[in-house]
Amino acid sequence: MLVRLCIILSVLGILLTSVAHAKERVEIAMVLWRGETVAEQGFREKLAASPDYDVVVTAFDANQSKEKLDRILAGLDPKRFRLVYTFGTMVTQAALQQTKELPIIFNIVQRPVEGKIAASMERPGGLATGASNLVPMDSAFRTLGTLMNIRKLGFVYSSHDPAPLYQLAEIKKQQKRFGFKTLEFPIKGKEGIASTMKQVIDARVDAVIFPSDSFVKANASRIIGILNKHRIPSVVVIPEMVSENGALISLGPDYRTLGRLAADNALLVLKGSKPGHLPVRVVPQLSIMINLATADRLGIHIPLQLLSVATAVKR
Numbered sequence: 001m002l003v004r005l006c007i008i009l010s011v012l013g014i015l016l017t018s019v020a021h022a023k024e025r026v027e028i029a030m031v032l033w034r035g036e037t038v039a040e041q042g043f044r045e046k047l048a049a050s051p052d053y054d055v056v057v058t059a060f061d062a063n064q065s066k067e068k069l070d071r072i073l074a075g076l077d078p079k080r081f082r083l084v085y086t087f088g089t090m091v092t093q094a095a096l097q098q099t100k101e102l103p104i105i106f107n108i109v110q111r112p113v114e115g116k117i118a119a120s121m122e123r124p125g126g127l128a129t130g131a132s133n134l135v136p137m138d139s140a141f142r143t144l145g146t147l148m149n150i151r152k153l154g155f156v157y158s159s160h161d162p163a164p165l166y167q168l169a170e171i172k173k174q175q176k177r178f179g180f181k182t183l184e185f186p187i188k189g190k191e192g193i194a195s196t197m198k199q200v201i202d203a204r205v206d207a208v209i210f211p212s213d214s215f216v217k218a219n220a221s222r223i224i225g226i227l228n229k230h231r232i233p234s235v236v237v238i239p240e241m242v243s244e245n246g247a248l249i250s251l252g253p254d255y256r257t258l259g260r261l262a263a264d265n266a267l268l269v270l271k272g273s274k275p276g277h278l279p280v281r282v283v284p285q286l287s288i289m290i291n292l293a294t295a296d297r298l299g300i301h302i303p304l305q306l307l308s309v310a311t312a313v314k315r
Helices: 002-020 038-048 064-072 088-098 137-144 162-173 190-202 214-218 218-227 255-269 291-297
Strands: 024-032 053-061 083-087 104-107 130-131 150-157 181-187 208-209 235-236 249-252 287-291 311-313
Touching: 024 038, 024 064, 024 088, 038 053, 038 083, 038 104, 038 235, 064 088, 083 255, 088 104, 088 130, 088 162, 088 249, 104 249, 104 255, 104 291, 130 255, 137 249, 150 162, 150 214, 150 235, 162 181, 181 190, 190 218, 218 291, 235 287, 291 311
Parallel strands: 024 053, 024 083, 083 104, 104 130, 150 181, 150 208, 208 235, 235 249, 287 311
Antiparallel strands: 249 287
16 A cells, blocks of 8 residues: 555656646747848757747748738737747837837847837847847957958948948948048949949959848848959958858857847746846857958968967858
């Protein structure tokens, strides 16, 4: 009898432990502008490792269409989704305008305060928090100074996206300190790429820097290819533009780490924290990636001290 009682209590203990550790199933809507990136991989990885939640992520890709984005946001059901993950400034701004009930976890928003997404980095307020790919430009230009001498810097960006202008303002703050002048080259759609890049070449810039710009990334092989052909170094903040599109160097936060940081805030929101009370997370140090094949093509020597702290690709 005693043995049977012990067995029953043991089974009950196992069942109670199992119930106590059962994961809560939650659904998250992932609203994207140009498909999934490494940032979304990091976000999914961190959520999948949660001991508390069985997270189901449903991705909605606007495929760089404002009309499709509006339809996606209008169709999000607050009874189904616990929160919304957004990629980039434009998507996040649109989500804030259309989504009044669901908490928003944004990612790859370089200037959330200037973009009216957050009241401050420490206490964003409202329904949104997340992770920012803010680049410390003083560190970026100190690094570039070990690689090349820049007097005329081209800034190439999409004229349809407001986010690059916030980044341009930060770059211009560094002009006097580092002794360069910034020349602006907006691209007006795919049909404007050729004419804009001709302006860049004619201006004889020493290098071109690109913001975190979805249009530029979508057309990066063409744009970077023109620069490499004319032996003009390209500086980017999206690492994939180095590994996939042949840009010379990327200076910015690691996207997978940003995804994991955004997931940290998402998990806190699921546990009951108000998004407006959670600081916007940033990666404290630059991640450097260099394309050695592009450096050879451009005749640029990479200092050993830079190679020692960078990820090198040879494609």
